Amino acid sequence: MPVPLLDLKAQHARIRDEVANAIMKVVDDQNFILGTQVGDFEKDVATLSHTKHAIGCANGSDALLIALRALDVGAGHEVITTPFTFFATAGMTHNSGAKPVFADIDADTFSMNPEAAAAAVTSRTKAVIPVDLFGQMSPIERYVKAIDLPIIEDAAQSIGARRRVDGEWTMAGERAMIGTFSFFPSKNLGGYGDGGMIVTQSDDLAMKLRRLRTHGAIKTYVHEVVGFNSRLDTLQAAVLAAKLPYLAGWSAARRTHAAYYDAAFADLSDIRTPAIDSANESIYNQYTIRTERRDALQAHLKANEIGTAIYYPIPLHLQECFAYLGYKPGAFPESERASKEVLSLPVYPELTQSQQDETIDAVRSFFGR
Structure with a gap:
């Protein structure tokens, strides 16, 4: 499905x-x-x-x-x-x-x-x-x-x-x-x-x-x-x-889905789940994981008909239109590293349990788990 x-x-x-x-x-x-x-x-x-x-x-x-x-x-x-x-x-x-x-x-x-x-x-x-x-x-x-x-x-x-x-x-x-x-x-x-x-x-x-x-x-x-x-x-x-x-309920549902993902991926050392500042209550506009094998994982999920997105694949200082600013690769290492590792998974409020389990199973199977 x-x-x-x-x-x-x-x-x-x-x-x-x-x-x-x-x-x-x-x-x-x-x-x-x-x-x-x-x-x-x-x-x-x-x-x-x-x-x-x-x-x-x-x-x-x-x-x-x-x-x-x-x-x-x-x-x-x-x-x-x-x-x-x-x-x-x-x-x-x-x-x-x-x-x-x-x-x-x-x-x-x-x-x-x-x-x-x-x-x-x-x-x-x-x-x-x-x-x-x-x-x-x-x-x-x-x-x-x-x-x-x-x-x-x-x-x-x-x-x-x-x-x-x-x-x-x-x-x-x-x-x-x-x-x-x-x-x-x-x-x-x-x-x-x-x-x-x-x-x-x-x-x-x-x-x-x-x-x-x-x-x-x-x-x-x-x-x-x-x-x-x-x-x-x-x-x-x-x-x-x-x-x-409906906004508060929708955001609460996203937090519930995020917690379910967090628990399901807790034993996967190849994945970093979202880090939420202890002072924050997030509304999870995106559930964004990090992995060094991001592109291969995305291809695997696509083959299994799981929707994903990369936010954002090119940091702004390396966009062609901002070349006039004079920034070079390596100027902002954390942003550049994130752009190579981030992948957002489905987390919308209406996501069903079976859909989320299918997503989790596809991610885990990619890592041989």
């Missing part, structure tokens, strides 16, 4: 009527641009993330770019981030006019190493963007303590994740100056198309962010700055609001 990496049809089958009703409400109202559903969903995300403001936008990439613009990041500036993440984090830095500067990751959690990030700061550094990779939060409090600069938390993969800081739970997006979310369909909370959100505790930044997403205007046809056309679509807000009540 084939086991897909992600099965959105299985999810949709369980919530179809609720989502369809939400969509048809927008269609019947014919209020497609910044309709009431957008504002309502923004309030829901602000509540979830323990933030004062949430501003919807077109996608997670725009969320990063608008955040950078709101902090006046541009030509002549540098932004520190990780080379082991999705392209948008560095790509939007480039598109802002600033120069991406990379700092290597922690070998266990894949989070950008705070000490490495602090060491990369120069007089031109304008902001730092840690990434909550694969569903667990980066140590935001350590960046805030070590670096006296604005922190943008790229929380595209971690909505609803939390971390204990000074004995209290901190939500993804809560402690950074700005947090950004993506609602790409494969995310734990995914839309039926693109969508993004920006969160902040700052009234001033919230005003800038709202202005920037609508061509630099709060009042129609009065443009204080040149902004973007990047609104969260009302249809997407309606879909996401219908799905939001």
